Amino acid sequence: MTTTETMAQPGPTAAGAKPMIELVGLTKRFPGTAEAAVDGLTLTVNEGEITVLVGPSGCGKTTSMELINRLIEPTSGQILIDGEDMTHTNPDELRRHIGYVIQETGLLPHRTIAQNVGTVPGLLGWDKARIAARVDELLEMVGMDPATYRGRYPKELSGGQRQRVGVARALAADPPVMLMDEPFGAIDPITRERLQNEFLRLQQQVRKTIIFVTHDIDEALKMGDRIAVLRNQSHIAQYDTPENLLTSPADDYVSDFIGAGASLKRLNLSRVRDIEMATDAPTASLSTPVAEVRAVLLASTWTSLLLLDATGRPARWVNSRDLARAEKGTALTELGLPVEAIVEPHATLADALDELIASNVGCTVVVDGTGAYQGVVDLETIMTVVRTVRDEYERFHLAQKLAQQPADGQVR
Amino acid sequence: MTFAEYLTRNYDNLLELGLEHLNLVLISMGIALAVGLPLGIVAHRNGFLRNPILAGAGFFLTLPSLALFSIFIPVLGIGAPPAIAALSLYALLPIVSNTVTGLASVSPAVVKASQGMGMTGFQRLLRVELPLAWPVILTGIRVSTQVVIGIAAIAALVGGPGLGTEIFRGLRSQGNASAPNLVYGGTLGVIVLALLLDAAFVLIRRLTTSRGIR
Numbered sequence: 001m002t003t004t005e006t007m008a009q010p011g012p013t014a015a016g017a018k019p020m021i022e023l024v025g026l027t028k029r030f031p032g033t034a035e036a037a038v039d040g041l042t043l044t045v046n047e048g049e050i051t052v053l054v055g056p057s058g059c060g061k062t063t064s065m066e067l068i069n070r071l072i073e074p075t076s077g078q079i080l081i082d083g084e085d086m087t088h089t090n091p092d093e094l095r096r097h098i099g100y101v102i103q104e105t106g107l108l109p110h111r112t113i114a115q116n117v118g119t120v121p122g123l124l125g126w127d128k129a130r131i132a133a134r135v136d137e138l139l140e141m142v143g144m145d146p147a148t149y150r151g152r153y154p155k156e157l158s159g160g161q162r163q164r165v166g167v168a169r170a171l172a173a174d175p176p177v178m179l180m181d182e183p184f185g186a187i188d189p190i191t192r193e194r195l196q197n198e199f200l201r202l203q204q205q206v207r208k209t210i211i212f213v214t215h216d217i218d219e220a221l222k223m224g225d226r227i228a229v230l231r232n233q234s235h236i237a238q239y240d241t242p243e244n245l246l247t248s249p250a251d252d253y254v255s256d257f258i259g260a261g262a263s264l265k266r267l268n269l270s271r272v273r274d275i276e277m278a279t280d281a282p283t284a285s286l287s288t289p290v291a292e293v294r295a296v297l298l299a300s301t302w303t304s305l306l307l308l309d310a311t312g313r314p315a316r317w318v319n320s321r322d323l324a325r326a327e328k329g330t331a332l333t334e335l336g337l338p339v340e341a342i343v344e345p346h347a348t349l350a351d352a353l354d355e356l357i358a359s360n361v362g363c364t365v366v367v368d369g370t371g372a373y374q375g376v377v378d379l380e381t382i383m384t385v386v387r388t389v390r391d392e393y394e395r396f397h398l399a400q401k402l403a404q405q406p407a408d409g410q411v412r
Numbered sequence: 413m414t415f416a417e418y419l420t421r422n423y424d425n426l427l428e429l430g431l432e433h434l435n436l437v438l439i440s441m442g443i444a445l446a447v448g449l450p451l452g453i454v455a456h457r458n459g460f461l462r463n464p465i466l467a468g469a470g471f472f473l474t475l476p477s478l479a480l481f482s483i484f485i486p487v488l489g490i491g492a493p494p495a496i497a498a499l500s501l502y503a504l505l506p507i508v509s510n511t512v513t514g515l516a517s518v519s520p521a522v523v524k525a526s527q528g529m530g531m532t533g534f535q536r537l538l539r540v541e542l543p544l545a546w547p548v549i550l551t552g553i554r555v556s557t558q559v560v561i562g563i564a565a566i567a568a569l570v571g572g573p574g575l576g577t578e579i580f581r582g583l584r585s586q587g588n589a590s591a592p593n594l595v596y597g598g599t600l601g602v603i604v605l606a607l608l609l610d611a612a613f614v615l616i617r618r619l620t621t622s623r624g625i626r
Contacts (some may be wrong), residue, residue, distance in 0.1 A: 071528060096530030106525025110543045110622035120529050153624030169529075179528075 020047035020209040021177060026067055028060075028078035037063045039233040040077070046226070047176075048207040054220035055230030055237075055257075061213045064178050064234045065351060068211065069098045081177060096123055099170030099178035099208070103185040105162045107154040113165055114150035120173040135391045138168040141205075143198060160191040165200065171206065180212045182399070184219070193351065196222060201346050201369070202374055217258055221246070222348060229254050242269050246393065264350075270353055270385055275344035277366055277375035283308055286315055286333060290326045297323065306339070307332060312372035314339040314365045339365055345374065352377045418593040426578065430601045433574035435608070436564050440496050441557055444503035449549070451504075452511025453537065462512065469508040472501040477563050481570045495564070495572030502563055503556040510552025514545030547621050554613045561606045565598065577599040 026041040038060045041374035045051045047173040053061040066072040066081055079086045079306040086094055105118050106379055118131040118322040126134070142164040154162055163183060170178055183199075184192040200223065203210070214220050220227050221242045228239040231253055238250040248268055249255035258265070284293040286307050297320060305323075309315045318326075318336035326332055341359035343352050343366055356379060357366045363378040420427070448469070455465040472480065480501065484494035518541050526540045542549075568576030575598045582594025618626075 069528060071524065092530045092532050094530070095528055100525065100528035102521060102525060102528070104519070104521035106519075106521040106528075108522060108540055108544075109519075109524070112624070119531075122558045123530055123535070153622070155624060 006325065013279050014260065017046040017049070019044045020080075020082060021045040022080040023068070024078040024080065024149070026064070026079065027075050027368075028063055028067055028072055029075045031387075032227055036075070036233055038067060038074075039235060041067075041234045041236070043210060043228060043236065043239065045211060045383065047209050049225040050210040050212055050223055052214060052220040052224035052227045053211045053230055054214055054217055054224075054227055054233075057215055059230045059232055060234035061215075061230050062181055064230075065181055065211055065213050066074070069095050069100060069179055071095075096120055096173065097175050097177070099172075099175040101163075101166050101170045101178065101180040101183045103182040103275060105154075105166040107169070107275045109154050111153075113144075113151065113157070114146075114153050116154065116165060117169045119169060120175075120336065124173055126173075129220070134172060135168075138171055138408065139165075141171070141202065142168045144168075156167075158191075159187050160195060163187060168294075170210075176209060178210045180210060182214055185214070185216075196348055197351070198284075199223075200390055204346070209363055218265065218268060221265055222350075231322055233282070241306065241391045264386075265349040265384065267353060269348045269384070270336060271345065272343055272347050272349065272366055272377060275349065275377070277381060279375040281306055281363075281376045283373060285310070287356070290323060290332070293318075293332070294323045304336075306365065306373065306376075307336070308373050312369075314367065314373050319363050337361060341365060342367055342391060343377070349377075349382055353379075353382050356382070413590050415593050415596055418590065418597060420450050422597060426575075426597055426601050429573075429575045429578055429598070430605055433561070433564055433576075433601065433605060434609075436492065436495060436572065436574050437557065437560050440499035440560055441501040441503055441576050442554070443496065444507055444556060444560075446555065447500070448507030450512055450526075451568070452508045452549075453514050453515065455508065456515040460487065466509055466512065467503075469505040473505050477502070480571060481566060481572075482485055483512075485570060490571035492567075492572055494570050495567035495574075497568070499560050499564055503560050504554040506555040506558065506559070507549070510555075511545065511549050514548030514552075518544045518547060543575065543622065544625065550613070550617055550620070554610070557587060557609055557613070558606060561602060561609065565602055575599075575605070576609065 009107065021044070023041050023043045023045075026038060027036050027038040028038040036142075043051075046370055053064060055061050063072060063384075067074045067077075070079075070086075073091075074087065077087075081098075084166075096109075108119070114132070116230060117135045119136060120132045120369045135150060139146040139149060144164055149157070149161075149165075154165070157165065166183065170180075186194050187195060196219065212220075212223055214223075221346045224242055226239065226241055227236045227245055227326055229245065231237045238245060238254045243266075245254065246258065249258060249271070278301075280300065280304050282296045282305040284296050284307055286309055291392060293307075299320075304317045304319045306317055307315045316333065316336045316338055318332070322335040325334055336359050341355035341361070341364040343353075343355055345366060345368065352366075354376070356362065364377045365376050366374040368374050413421075451469070455462040457481050477498070480498045480588055485496045488494045488497060522540060522544070523536065526536045531539065532563055563577055564574055565573075565576035570581045577598075578601070579595050579598035581589045582596075582598065585591045585594070
């Protein structure tokens with residue numbers, strides 16, 4: 001139990017971080033069961049951060065989350081939101097100020113997308129014009145054209161689109177706090193990846209305080225500013241930043257849960273924007289005369305050149321042979337290879353590596369939010385990061401070994 | 413007199429009886445709905461009361477119709493009132509049981525999400541559960557209506573209004589050459605009424621069910 005007690009501390013707080021949600025000794029005992037489902041959960045969640053509750057199924061993570069918006073009433077303990085005790089307030093009123101996203105989405109099938117997104121504002125008594133404006137703003141925010149989608153019904157959307165609407169609906173009344181229960185759990189891996197990235201970008205703008213439940217450690221590492229690894233009865237095994245979780249797991253339970261390939265997983269923690277991408281790749285606009293394009297390529301150390309369209313978006317990769325054909329009259333748009341591997345700066349290195357492996361050229365193109373070219377990431381860049389991480393990791397384990405030799409005490 | 417001649421001559425009379433019949437059915441259905449829908453909701457929300465309520469509503473359907481009509485004569489006299497009372501009780505079971513089934517078929521995720529957004533229990537019922545259960549409830553109402561249209565013909569035995577009067581008039585004048593015509597005429601009226609109401613239900617269903625769950 002000593003680990004649980006020490007780990008139950010708020011954990012490392014970033015400078016200036018303000019606690020937004022405080023759970024104090026939260027306990028839920030269902031009638032007729034011997035063990036409490038959630039046993040004395042104490043956790044502090046900082047404002048504007050994503051805190052992930054991760055653990056195997058049945059560990060009480062979903063129950064813990066539902067205690068916070070009191071879909072399940074706690075047996076004992078306290079919930080403080082922004083310093084205010086929410087344990088005995090009106091639960092319906094409380095829930096209107098907490099965004100809620102669940103795995104099955106739970107969109108109301110008989111209401112249009114606009115009506116779904118406008119549900120909570122409607123409950124809060126906003127006037128129609130304000131709700132309509134907010135709905136359009138939110139659909140825009142989650143990347144769905146309001147004119148196309150506002151009048152549709154949930155069954156007319158794909159799973160990924162439904163989950164986008166679910167997120168928009170949770171954000172509708174601009175709640176300071178959001179609870180997300182395996183929000184991307186029922187979505188195919190490719191769409192999930194995209195939704196995760198989009199959500200992280202969205203979070204950059206809205207800066208909500210989010211509690212995110214998942215059983216998937218990779219998702220936890222990717223989404224979380226801070227991660228609570230839970231064992232049975234929602235006992236906290238470790239509450240830490242993703243980096244610390246990977247480099248210094250508190251015990252065997254945590255390192256088992258993280259599983260193999262911790263250094264590969266670190267690629268999930270580094271984002272493209274944090275590393276030095278190559279910006280020296282030769283580029284030219286599609287409208288540039290072929291001779292000039294050729295000159296640019298020749299002047300560089302690269303074997304291929306990236307053609308950009310009129311809005312600065314990557315269009316095609318061409319090499320000198322392609323350009324030779326271009327001089328014989330073939331249009332540039334039909335030459336070379338299409339640019340398939342594209343990531344945005346907030347994508348993780350794992351995403352970039354994934355794209356790179358799947359692509360037909362040895363590098364991934366980085367674009368900004370509007371799709372305009374920023375730079376490229378190649379295998380060498382990623383290898384450098386992996387090497388640094390591995391070195392750090394080995395140094396840490398060496399230190400750990402040395403520390404354990406004199407007394408077999410605890411590391412942390 | 414051929415049946416066709418009978419029909420042309422008695423058209424007005426049959427139409428009037430048909431309207432009486434319709435009236436009887438609609439009033440009974442109105443009462444059955446006003447009682448059955450809340451009972452169904454209570455049965456859905458309260459697991460303890462569910463079986464007693466369903467068994468109670470089912471009980472009336474097992475009684476012979478003539479007996480049920482007669483039971484009310486001492487209290488309500490003869491004429492329309494005992495007929496309406498009996499028909500309302502007959503209509504109860506399909507409405508109650510389909511309300512329970514319909515409400516139970518609402519996806520738990522939708523219920524949880526509605527609750528999680530801060531709808532009160534009443535708001536959830538009105539805005540989410542009933543609209544989603546509606547197609548199933550409406551089917552129950554439709555079945556009830558069909559049952560009641562048929563049984564309403566027996567109401568004539570307790571002096572009630574409707575097409576039953578014509579049928580029983582025919583049955584009583586056995587031997588008379590026009591007697592079969594009366595029976596057929598009344599029966600035909602019941603059938604036409606049943607078909608018309610069924611068609612009306614198709615229309616009502618289209619108009620009252622959200623495009624999202626059709």
